[in-house]
Amino acid sequence: MSIHAPISQVTNDAFREIFQSMSEGIVMVDEMGKIVIANPIAEQIFEYERNELSGLSLEELLPERYRGRHINFRKGFNAHPEPRRMGFGRDLTALKKNGQEFPVEISLSYTQVQGKILVMAFISDISQRKKAEDALKRSEEQLIVYAAELEKKVQSRTEALHKTIQELENEVSERKKAEEEARKSLEKERELNELKTKFVSIASHEFRTPLSTVLSSASLINQYNARGEREKIDKHIQRIKSSVNHLTSILNDFLSLGKLEEGVIDINKALIDIPQFIESIREELIPTFKPGQKFEVQYESPINDINSDVRILRNILFNLVSNASKYSDQDKTILLKCRSENRNFIFEIIDEGIGIPLQDQKHMFERFFRASNAGNVQGTGLGLNIVKRYIDLLGGIISFSSEYGKGSTFTVSVPV
Known part of the structure; x- marks a missing residue:
C-alpha cells in the first residue's frame, strides 16, 4: 500500500471519525515530509480548501527562515520518534495559504503503518x-x-x-x-x-x-x-x-x-533523607494553606534515611496533607507524626476538619467517591483512590479514623 494512499486505506473508519472530529488541527506527514492527510481544523487554520493540503511538503507551511533547519529536525525525529512538544521556550510561527505568518503551538506523536512512520503534528492557532x-x-x-x-x-x-x-x-x-x-x-x-x-x-x-x-x-x-x-x-x-x-x-x-x-508505573527505590524530604513538602504546601492554618511535624522516634521511592512517597504525603488542609477551616492545625517501627516507616496526618460521616467511611478509597459533607469543596473524588493504589505498589497499608465534625487521622505504613 502506498504511503500516500487515501485515509480510508491508511486506517479504519473508527480512527477516521476520531481524526476528523478532533478540536485541534492535525496533519499526518510521511517520512519524506509530504502531508498525507489533514483534518478539517488544520485546513481552517491554514486557510486551505478541502484536501488541498494533501501532497504538500510540510515545509511549505513554515516561514522561509525555518525551512532548512526543519528538514534536519524532521530527519532527526524520524530516526528517534517520540511524543514531544516543539520549540519549548521559543515562539513558533506558521504560514497561512496567503503568506500571513501567525503564532502556533505544535506537539508531535507518531504511528507506524506497514513499517512506515507517519508523524502526527497537533497544531493550535494561538493568535488570540x-x-x-x-x-x-x-x-x-x-x-x-x-x-x-x-x-x-x-x-x-x-x-x-x-x-x-x-x-x-x-x-x-x-x-x-x-x-x-x-x-x-x-x-x-x-x-x-x-x-x-x-x-x-x-x-x-x-x-x-x-x-x-x-x-x-x-x-x-x-x-x-x-x-x-x-x-x-x-x-x-x-x-x-x-x-x-x-x-x-x-x-x-x-x-x-x-x-x-x-x-x-515502576518502583525506583533509593535512600531518602526524611527530615529534608518532609521539609521540602512543607515548604511547597504552606503557601496553599488557608489563612491561619499551621503544619506541625513530630518525630516519635529517630528517623534519618529510609529506602523507598521518593516520587511515589511524595505523591502520597502531598495528597493526604493537602486534603487535611482543604477539609479544615482557617486557623486549624494539621499535624504530621512520623516514626520507624519494625522496618516500616509510619506516618499519621491528623486534622481538625469536617470529618467523614460514618455511612461514607467504607467508600472512601473508591474511585470518584466524595463524602456527603464535602459540599462545595473542590475535588474529583480520585485522590484517596490514587493514594491507596500508590501505597499498594509500595507494599504498604493505609487506614483511617474519623469523627464527623471533629477531624480525621490517616495512618500510612510502608516497608523500607
Whole structure:
C-alpha cells in the first residue's frame, strides 16, 4: 500500500471519525515530509480548501527562515520518534495559504503503518492567546498561568490518541485467540467509557468555575492595567494562579489514574533523607494553606534515611496533607507524626476538619467517591483512590479514623 494512499486505506473508519472530529488541527506527514492527510481544523487554520493540503511538503507551511533547519529536525525525529512538544521556550510561527505568518503551538506523536512512520503534528492557532499574553507581560507572575496546564493537556491528548490508535491497529490475527481478545477489548472499552462518562461529568462541574475566573480576571487585568491599578491587578493574578493550580490538580489526578490503570508505573527505590524530604513538602504546601492554618511535624522516634521511592512517597504525603488542609477551616492545625517501627516507616496526618460521616467511611478509597459533607469543596473524588493504589505498589497499608465534625487521622505504613 502506498504511503500516500487515501485515509480510508491508511486506517479504519473508527480512527477516521476520531481524526476528523478532533478540536485541534492535525496533519499526518510521511517520512519524506509530504502531508498525507489533514483534518478539517488544520485546513481552517491554514486557510486551505478541502484536501488541498494533501501532497504538500510540510515545509511549505513554515516561514522561509525555518525551512532548512526543519528538514534536519524532521530527519532527526524520524530516526528517534517520540511524543514531544516543539520549540519549548521559543515562539513558533506558521504560514497561512496567503503568506500571513501567525503564532502556533505544535506537539508531535507518531504511528507506524506497514513499517512506515507517519508523524502526527497537533497544531493550535494561538493568535488570540498571544494577544492576551502581551497584555499581561508587565506582571512577572503571569508566566505560570498556562504552562502547567499546557504540558498536561498535550501529554494527555497525545496518550489518548496514541492508545486509541494502538487498540484499533492491534487486532489479533490468530483465529484461536480472537474470541478471548475480543472479550478483553470489550471489557476495556466498557471501562474506558465509564471513565469518560465520569470525567465529562466532573470536568463540566469542576472546570466551569476556574475557567470562568481566569477569563473574567484576564479581562479585568486589561482594564486595571490601563488605569495603573496595581493592587487590583495583583489580586486577579492571584485568582488566575489559584484557578490554574486547581485545574492542574484535576489533570494530575486523571494522569496518575491513567498510568495506574495501564500499569506503567515502576518502583525506583533509593535512600531518602526524611527530615529534608518532609521539609521540602512543607515548604511547597504552606503557601496553599488557608489563612491561619499551621503544619506541625513530630518525630516519635529517630528517623534519618529510609529506602523507598521518593516520587511515589511524595505523591502520597502531598495528597493526604493537602486534603487535611482543604477539609479544615482557617486557623486549624494539621499535624504530621512520623516514626520507624519494625522496618516500616509510619506516618499519621491528623486534622481538625469536617470529618467523614460514618455511612461514607467504607467508600472512601473508591474511585470518584466524595463524602456527603464535602459540599462545595473542590475535588474529583480520585485522590484517596490514587493514594491507596500508590501505597499498594509500595507494599504498604493505609487506614483511617474519623469523627464527623471533629477531624480525621490517616495512618500510612510502608516497608523500607
